[in-house]
Amino acid sequence: MTPDYYLVLAAILFTIGAVGVLVRRNAIVLFMCIELMLNAANLTLVAFSRITGTLDGQIMAFFVMVVAAAEVVIGLAIIMSIFRARRSASVDDSNLLKY
Amino acid sequence: MIGANQRFPPPGDVALVTMSTNLGRMTGYLGSYAVLGLLLLAGALVFVGAFGANRLLRPANPAEPAGKRVAYESGIDPVGGNWAQMQIRYYVYAFLYVLFAVESVFLFPWAVVFADPGYGAAVVAEMGIFVAVLALGIVYAWRKGVLTWS
Amino acid sequence: MEDLNLPPIDYAALSPILILFGVACLGVLVEAFAPRRARHPVQLVLAIGGSVAALVMVVLERNTRVVTIGDAVAIDGPSLFLQGAILLLGIVSLLLIGERSLEAGGPFVAQAALTVGSEKDNRQAQGAPGNTEIYPLAVFALSGMLLFVAANDLLTMFIALEVLSLPLYLLCALARRKRLLSQEAALKYFLLGSYASAFFLFGVALLYGYAGGVNLQQINEAVAASQNSDILLYAGLALLAIGLLFKVAAAPFHVWTPDVYQGAPTPVTAFMAACTKVAGFGALLRVLYVAFEGVQWDYQPVIGTIAVLTMIVGSVLAVTQQDIKRLLAYSSIANAGYLLVGVVAQNREGVSSTLFYLVAYGFTVLAAFGVVSLVRDADGEATHLSRWAGLGRRSPLLAAIFTFLMLAFAGIPLTSGFISKFVVFGAAIDGGQSWLVVAGVVTSMIIAFPYLRVIVMMWLSEPAETTPTVSVPGWMTSAAVFIGVLATLALGVVPSPLLDLTNDASLFVR
Numbered sequence: 001m002t003p004d005y006y007l008v009l010a011a012i013l014f015t016i017g018a019v020g021v022l023v024r025r026n027a028i029v030l031f032m033c034i035e036l037m038l039n040a041a042n043l044t045l046v047a048f049s050r051i052t053g054t055l056d057g058q059i060m061a062f063f064v065m066v067v068a069a070a071e072v073v074i075g076l077a078i079i080m081s082i083f084r085a086r087r088s089a090s091v092d093d094s095n096l097l098k099y
Numbered sequence: 100m101i102g103a104n105q106r107f108p109p110p111g112d113v114a115l116v117t118m119s120t121n122l123g124r125m126t127g128y129l130g131s132y133a134v135l136g137l138l139l140l141a142g143a144l145v146f147v148g149a150f151g152a153n154r155l156l157r158p159a160n161p162a163e164p165a166g167k168r169v170a171y172e173s174g175i176d177p178v179g180g181n182w183a184q185m186q187i188r189y190y191v192y193a194f195l196y197v198l199f200a201v202e203s204v205f206l207f208p209w210a211v212v213f214a215d216p217g218y219g220a221a222v223v224a225e226m227g228i229f230v231a232v233l234a235l236g237i238v239y240a241w242r243k244g245v246l247t248w249s
Numbered sequence: 250m251e252d253l254n255l256p257p258i259d260y261a262a263l264s265p266i267l268i269l270f271g272v273a274c275l276g277v278l279v280e281a282f283a284p285r286r287a288r289h290p291v292q293l294v295l296a297i298g299g300s301v302a303a304l305v306m307v308v309l310e311r312n313t314r315v316v317t318i319g320d321a322v323a324i325d326g327p328s329l330f331l332q333g334a335i336l337l338l339g340i341v342s343l344l345l346i347g348e349r350s351l352e353a354g355g356p357f358v359a360q361a362a363l364t365v366g367s368e369k370d371n372r373q374a375q376g377a378p379g380n381t382e383i384y385p386l387a388v389f390a391l392s393g394m395l396l397f398v399a400a401n402d403l404l405t406m407f408i409a410l411e412v413l414s415l416p417l418y419l420l421c422a423l424a425r426r427k428r429l430l431s432q433e434a435a436l437k438y439f440l441l442g443s444y445a446s447a448f449f450l451f452g453v454a455l456l457y458g459y460a461g462g463v464n465l466q467q468i469n470e471a472v473a474a475s476q477n478s479d480i481l482l483y484a485g486l487a488l489l490a491i492g493l494l495f496k497v498a499a500a501p502f503h504v505w506t507p508d509v510y511q512g513a514p515t516p517v518t519a520f521m522a523a524c525t526k527v528a529g530f531g532a533l534l535r536v537l538y539v540a541f542e543g544v545q546w547d548y549q550p551v552i553g554t555i556a557v558l559t560m561i562v563g564s565v566l567a568v569t570q571q572d573i574k575r576l577l578a579y580s581s582i583a584n585a586g587y588l589l590v591g592v593v594a595q596n597r598e599g600v601s602s603t604l605f606y607l608v609a610y611g612f613t614v615l616a617a618f619g620v621v622s623l624v625r626d627a628d629g630e631a632t633h634l635s636r637w638a639g640l641g642r643r644s645p646l647l648a649a650i651f652t653f654l655m656l657a658f659a660g661i662p663l664t665s666g667f668i669s670k671f672v673v674f675g676a677a678i679d680g681g682q683s684w685l686v687v688a689g690v691v692t693s694m695i696i697a698f699p700y701l702r703v704i705v706m707m708w709l710s711e712p713a714e715t716t717p718t719v720s721v722p723g724w725m726t727s728a729a730v731f732i733g734v735l736a737t738l739a740l741g742v743v744p745s746p747l748l749d750l751t752n753d754a755s756l757f758v759r
Contacts, residue, residue, distance in 0.1 A: 037444075041450040042454075049457075067408065069201045071443055076190065080187075081361065097430060239277050
C-alpha cells in the first residue's frame with residue numbers, strides 16, 4: 001500500500017468538499033464541506049511527509065488543525081447570528097444583497 | 100507519476116516476461132479485493148431487489164387519522180410550541196473546550212521533550228507565552244460572564 | 250544529545266508585528282477589565298498608539314534586509330515598505346472606525362449577540378454606545394497583514410492569512426444600521442473566504458510534495474532542479490493563486506466584493522479596501538517573484554488573462570450600479586486588475602510600480618469611503634445614487650472633494666491615479682506585455698463613465714427630495730478625509746519621493 005493511494009483519496013475528498021460547497025444549501029453542511037477540504041489537505045500533507053521523508057508536513061498538519069478549530073468558532077458564531085433572525089438554515093435565503 | 104515509488108517495466112524482451120509476472124502478481128493481490136467487492140455488490144443488489152419488490156407489490160393507501168403527525172410526548176397531548184429556545188451557553192462551552200483541546204495538542208509534544216539536556220529556560224518561557232495568550236482568552240470569557248452556568 | 254541550536258531571531262526586525270500583537274492582547278485585557286465608559290477612548294488611543302509605535306519601528310528598521318526565525322519571515326525592502334503602507338493606511342482607517350459623532354454611539358452595534366429585530370435590538374440601535382471589541386479585532390487583523398507580507402514560508406503565509414481574515418469576517422457583521430445586510434455580508438465573506446483558504450492550503454500541500462519543503466527559496470530551487478512531476482507544481486501554483494487572488498478580488502474570484510463592501514459598516518469597508526488589498530498584493534508579489542521565478546513564462550499568460558478579465562468585469566459591471574458602495578466595490582475590482590498588470594510585468598519596475606499604486610489607491614479609497622459615511626440622514630447612510638443628486642448645491646465642499654477623488658480613480662492627470670496607472674503601464678510595456686496595457690487603457694475609458702456620471706449627478710442635477718443634508722463631520726473623519734485627499738494630490742503632483750522609495754524597496758531577499 002503505497003502512499004500514493006492516500007494522495008488519491010485526499011484529492012477525491014477535496015473534490016467532494018469543493019463540489020459540496022457549491023451544491024449544498026444548508027449553511028452548516030456547507031461549512032462541514034469546507035472542513036472536509038481542510039482535512040483533505042491535512043491528509044495530503046501527511047502523505048507527502050511520508051513520501052519525502054521530512055517531518056515538515058506533520059508539523060504543518062498540527063497548525064492547520066488549530067486554524068480549522070478557530071475558523072469553526074468564528075464561522076458558527078456568524079451562522080448562528082444570522083439564523084436567529086431568519087429561522088431558516090438555507091443559504092439561498094441570504095439574498096438581500098445582489099448584483 | 101509521483102515520488103520515487105513508481106515502478107516502470109524495464110526495456111527490452113525482458114519486458115514481456117516481467118509484465119506478465121507483474122500482472123500475475125497483481126491479480127493474486129487484487130483478486131481477494133475483487134471477491135470482496137463482488138460480495139458487497141451482491142449484498143447491495145439483494146437489498147435493492149427486496150425493497151424494490153416490496154415497493155412494487157404492496158398497496159399504497161396511507162391513512163391520515165387525526166393526531167398522526169402531531170409530535171409525540173409520551174402519550175399525553177403536547178404542550179408548548181414546536182421550537183425550543185436554544186441556549187447560547189452550550190455553544191460557548193463547546194467552543195471553549197475545542198480551543199483548549201487544540202492548545203493541549205501543542206502541549207503534549209512539548210511536554211515530552213522540554214526537559215531534555217540542551218533545552219534551557221527559554222523553552223519553558225516560550226510555552227509560557229503561548230499558554231498566557233490562551234489564558235488571556237479565558238480571562239476575557241470569565242470577565243464577560245459566560246462561564247457562569249445560569 | 251547535543252545542545253539545541255535555536256534559530257536566530259532578529260527581534261528588532263520583527264518588532265512591528267510583535268508590537269501590534271501585544272497591543273491587540275492588551276486590547277483584549279482592556280476589554281475585560283476597563284469600566285464601560287472608559288473603554289472607547291482607551292481602546293482607540295491604544296490601537297492608534299500601537300500602530301504609530303509599530304510604524305516608528307518600521308522606519309527605524311528601514312535598512313534591514315534579513316531572513317529570520319528559521320527562514321520563516323523575510324524582512325526586506327518590499328516587506329518593510331508594505332508594512333509601513335499597511336500601518337499608515339491602518340491608522341487612517343482606525344480614525345474612521347473611531348468616529349462616533351456622526352451617529353449616536355457610532356457605526357458599530359452595541360451588542361452583536363442580540364437577535365435582529367427584537368425589542369432589545371431596537372432599543373440598542375437608538376443610541377447605545379457601540380461595542381469596543383472592534384479595536385482589538387482590527388489590530389489583530391493589522392498584525393496578520395504585517396506578517397502576511399513578510400512571510401517567507403507558505404505555512405507562515407497561511408497562518409497569517411487566517412489571522413488577518415478571521416477578525417475581518419467578524420468586523421463585517423457588526424453594523425448598527427441595516428444589521429441583516431451586515432450579517433449577510435459577513436456570512437458570504439466567511440464562507441467564500443474559508444473556501445479560498447482551503448484551496449490555498451491544498452496548493453501548499455501539493456507544493457510541499459513537489460519541493461520537499463514550503464520555504465519559498467526551497468520551492469525556487471525545486472522549480473529549477475526537481476525530478477518530481479510538473480503536474481504537482483502547476484496544480485499547486487494554481488490552487489495557491491486561487492487563494493491569493495480571492496483576497497485581492499480578482500475575477501473570477503471577485504463575487505464576494507460587491508456584497509461584502511455594500512453590507513459591511515463603511516469604516517470596515519474602507520479598512521478592507523485599503524489594507525487587505527495591500528496585504529494581498531504584497532503576498533502575491535512575494536510568492537510569484539521569489540518562489541516561482543523559474544516558471545514565470547508559464548504563469549504570465551494565465552495571470553495576464555485574469556488581469557484583463559478583472560479589468561473588464563470591474564469596469565463593465567460598474568456602469569450599471571445604483572449604489573455608491575457597490576460602485577466603489579466594482580472600482581476596487583477594476584483597480585485590482587490594473588495592479589495585476591504590474592505584478593505580471595516580471596521586472597523590478599513591475600514591483601515598484603505595484604507598490605506605488607497600492608499606496609496611492611489606498612489613500613484615495615479611504616478618503617472616498619470617509620466621504621460616503623458623511624452623506625446620511627436620520628435613517629443612516631444614503632448610499633443609493635439617486636440620493637446623491639444635487640449634492641453640489643447643498644454641500645459644495647464635500648461634492649468638490651468627492652469629485653476630486655472620482656477623477657483620481659479615473660486616472661486624470663494631477664491626481665495620484667494618473668501617476669500610478671502611468672508607472673504600472675510603463676512597467677508592463679518594458680516587460681513586453683503591451684496587450685495588457687491596451688486592455689487597461691480601454692477599460693479605463695469604460696470605467697470613467699460611471700465616475701463621471703456621479704460627478705455630473707452631484708453638480709448638474711436638481712437636489713431631489715431624498716437628497717440628505719450632509720452631516721458635520723467629527724474631527725476624526727475630517728482628518729481621515731483630509732489625509733486621503735492630500736496624499737492623492739501630493740502623489741499626483743510630486744510623486745518622485747515615493748517613486749524613488751519604491752524603486753529602492755523592490756528587491757526581494759532570498
